[in-house]
Amino acid sequence: MEDLQSAIESIQKAELPENAFHEFRKIIRAYGYENAVFSLITDHPSIRQGAFHGLSTSYPEDWMKHYKQNSYHNFDPVFHRILLKPGAFFWSDAISSLERDSRFTSSLLDRSRSLMQEAADAGLADGIAVSIPNEWGEIAGIGISRPQRETDLDVRALADIQLLSAVLHERYMGCYRSWSPAPLTNREKEVLSWSAEGKSDWEIAEIIGISRATIRFHWNNIFKKLAVNNKTTATVHAIRRKLVVPDALRPFNPL
Structure with a gap:
C-alpha cells in the first residue's frame, strides 16, 4: 500500500468502535479483500465482555448465523490457529497446521475442510486472519476475506494487514472502554x-x-x-x- 501511515491514522482518528472498523474495511479493499470480522476469541473481562464471534462484521449474515448455530468454531482451522499462535497468517496455512497436529483426527480434519468449502460457497473463499493477545492474556481475532482463492499469496500484504489489525485492535478496544452510549428510551x-x-x-x-x-x-x-x-x-x-x-x-x- 502506497500510504500506509495515512491508513493507520484514519483508524486512529475514529471516535467509535464501528467507525474504526469501517475505516479498516475501506483500507483492506486496496489489498483485494472485501469483508472483515472482529471477534473476541476469549472472554474479555478488561472490557466486561464475553467471547463473541463477529462483534463487528461485514460477513454475510446468513453465514454468521449458520456458523454459530452449528458451533463451527469447534473445528474451524482458522479459529484454532488464532488460539495457538499470535500474528497474521493466510487461511490456507491454517489447514496445513491442523494436518500436522496429532490431536486432530481424520474425521475432524474432514469436517474442517468441509467447513472451509462451505465458507467458500458463501463468498468467503480466501483470507487472512490475525491473532492478537493482550497483556491480560485475552485473545481477539481479526479476519479479512475475498470471494476467490489466489495461488500467489502476497507476504508483504500479510505484514501490512498484521500492522493495520494491531492498530484497529488498539483503537477498537480503547473506544470500547471509553464509549458511553446515549440512554435509550x-x-x-x-x-x-x-x-x-x-x-x-x-x-x-x-x-x-x-x-x-x-x-x-x-x-x-x-x-x-x-x-x-x-x-x-x-x-x-x-x-x-x-x-x-x-x-x-x-x-x-x-x-
Whole structure:
C-alpha cells in the first residue's frame, strides 16, 4: 500500500468502535479483500465482555448465523490457529497446521475442510486472519476475506494487514472502554428487545401497536445512539452492553 501511515491514522482518528472498523474495511479493499470480522476469541473481562464471534462484521449474515448455530468454531482451522499462535497468517496455512497436529483426527480434519468449502460457497473463499493477545492474556481475532482463492499469496500484504489489525485492535478496544452510549428510551429498548427475540419490523409494529414508519424512526434513533448502521449490530451491542435482556437470557424464577 502506497500510504500506509495515512491508513493507520484514519483508524486512529475514529471516535467509535464501528467507525474504526469501517475505516479498516475501506483500507483492506486496496489489498483485494472485501469483508472483515472482529471477534473476541476469549472472554474479555478488561472490557466486561464475553467471547463473541463477529462483534463487528461485514460477513454475510446468513453465514454468521449458520456458523454459530452449528458451533463451527469447534473445528474451524482458522479459529484454532488464532488460539495457538499470535500474528497474521493466510487461511490456507491454517489447514496445513491442523494436518500436522496429532490431536486432530481424520474425521475432524474432514469436517474442517468441509467447513472451509462451505465458507467458500458463501463468498468467503480466501483470507487472512490475525491473532492478537493482550497483556491480560485475552485473545481477539481479526479476519479479512475475498470471494476467490489466489495461488500467489502476497507476504508483504500479510505484514501490512498484521500492522493495520494491531492498530484497529488498539483503537477498537480503547473506544470500547471509553464509549458511553446515549440512554435509550423505553420504546427503543422495547424495539430492541423484540428484535433480540427474532421479530421482524412488521411483527414488532403489530405487537406494540404502532406503524412500521414509527418503528423505522425508532431504529434510526437507536443507530445514532449506539453508533452502528444496521439492526443486527445494534441488537448485538445492546445485549452485550446489557441495555436489553432477551427473555432467553433472563434468570428463571420459579413461583
